[in-house]
Amino acid sequence: MRITRTHVIAAFVAVAASAGIAAPAIAADTAVGKYVALGDSYASGLGAGGYIDDDCKRSSNAYAQLWANDHAPSAFEFVACSGAQTADVVANQVGVITEDTELVTIAIGGNDAGFADVMTDCNLGSDDACVTRNQEAQAFAQAELPGRLDGVYAEIRNRAPSARVIVVGYPRIYTLDGDCSVGLSETKRTAINQSADVLADVISARTAAAGFEFLDGRTAFAGHEICAPGDDWWLNSVTFPISESYHPNAAGQSGYHAALVGMTG
Template sequence: MPHRPLARALAALVAVLTAALGAVLVPGTAQAAAVNYVALGDSYSSGVGAGPYDLSGCLRSQKSYAPLWAAAHGVTTFSFPACGGAVTADVLNNQVGALSASTTLVTITIGGNDAGFVNVITSCRFGSTSSCTNAVNTAKTFATTTLPARLDATYAAIRNRAPNARLIVLGYPRLFETNSCGWLAMSTYKRTILNEAADVLASVTSARATAAGATFADTRSSFSGHGVCAGDPWINDVSGIIEAYHPDADGYRYGYLPALNAVTG
């Protein structure tokens, strides 16, 4: 009889130690791994079109998909060097310095400005059908011949600076619906060939991302039905010079963010 309280105490101690050890060893009960996230890229990463913007000169918005994802996932650290107007050379010269061996996640949109996004849109919105066609064809040729090597170099630099990170490359949406939308709108033909150019860019970017061992997040399906000329557009038309033909806040939240969530879980 005198030994029973001691035995019960020892049994309780063993149970406590076993439970504590199990919490360490059983998957899913250990402390979550650190997520050190760096968002690189151009205006489609920085959040142009969503506003308001910081004072960096890069038109960074907290309504872009990157800060939205970081806030929703409680990341350990978040760096946001993405900059409106960036080309691949800008990523290499001004953005990859934010990466390190401790970086665990990198996202990027890049390549549209290399392919002459502004010139193509300007030619099609304000120029003739022939000037639009020529600009689109020039951009498509660039995308299939010159851009792949630039993307390869960019992804390789990211891998070199952040060898332990997962790299997610996000694509660009088709900008337009092709239904009738008023006499002030671009013609259906212009909108159609611009969407075809977006498909070429997506195909090239997806292929180079895959070759680099990165994950490609295609945004075209998530924006479907919400381009310029839609009843509920998530792409700005020409209401603002800087923001024209970029996603609005809904576009980043309901177009880009779900595409990113789909590949991150």
Template sequence: MSAVSGLALIPLLFTAPAAAETADINYVALGDSYSSGLGTRDYDDSACKRGPAAYPELWAASNATASYDFVACAGATTDDVLANQISALEQGTDLVTITIGGNDVGFADVITTCRTGSNADCDEVGEEAENEVRDVLPGLLEETYTAITEAAPSAQVVVLGYPRLFEMGSCGFGSIGEPKRERLNQMADTLGDAIADHATAAGLTHVDVRDNFDGHGVCADDPWLNGTTVPLDESYHPNGAGHAEGYLPALTGALA
């Protein structure tokens, strides 16, 4: 073996342990419907609407993990995470992902009111929700983040946010009007900014997915979010592309 070819092998010798480390990851996926996969139309768990097209499933399938526990559940609030999901964490958990907060401020009810009510109705419920984000949500997030880090003290905790739901412009018959879409996007930003601030303050890894979904909201030519659908509970949630093209690359990038 020549000196040059011998030296060429040195980087390989030093990079090999990194591959071994990825195989040791113990991953737990917590959260609400944006983590469980509601909206993808393919579920293994009909109660929590957990499915194989959800971003935690996609990440776990493409990475060598020592263990993987998927406990995110549609409709979950911070109280549900504390009561029903935290128990999945252990001292040896290495990675935790979570989306949470939207149900605590009644965002689903806000969307329903904006879809069926007047612009004034939408403004009113939007203001109420934003007050909840400012006054109530911080304490709930702090309690939840603290419980996660205490239950899994060695884990990297990745808090993923929510996308803006809508694009502006023409949207077809029966769609939500543009003023309401703008108002709902403003509320999504208020919620997203609060989650970012509190996750960062807690020393966790925050992943903002709003830019990833930009141009792919409801009313886009290539939407990654469902509009009003049947069944109704899948409305305004990421579809399969939203998880594969929106959430998964954002998570992968944060862990790179």
């Protein structure tokens, strides 16, 4: 196991406590090394407002930025970009990873499988058309996406052999039989959630194969999907600008952040 500054500090605090010695306060920036945040719009924070980058829609409310604010890493590279696919991560994002990187987070794969088009087709088309489009996306996710993810994950590991890598998954979009009286039919909502499950299954399997950790967005967002009782939704429904539709709002990014903190401390 690679010994990091975090391990050393934790050991010191444990020894001090057992000896009845009050451990001195240690600043967060002495305990956390370089952090790199990769991915697509779910990682950049599209839909959460507070944008600090117009092209990629990186948000000050994104989970990566919130984590960096809390932990003050020695270096922080936030390069996630709205619209990114796996090939874009390899071509434009992984270059910021260096051997001293201690933590990498990444959310990617939804755009490869065409889930933006899925949501458009489901909003504009019939139930049958929506179900068919979801089945096409699911088939792609199962057949083509694994190889693409493997390539991205291998690139990350090659560049930072000792980094901790957390793959952030997508949530289900809807609470079924929820409180929405208008909008997409229950048939469409069911098909969309099935696609979210397929995507999560594929990503989690490839994450495990790479030896990385998986943050399940379905668990993190449970009870806060669109149509959840109480209107405490962590996802935008159809909104303006339209590109922010079906993306986590600021509360959703905060929910991702809480889940990430739960994994990392």
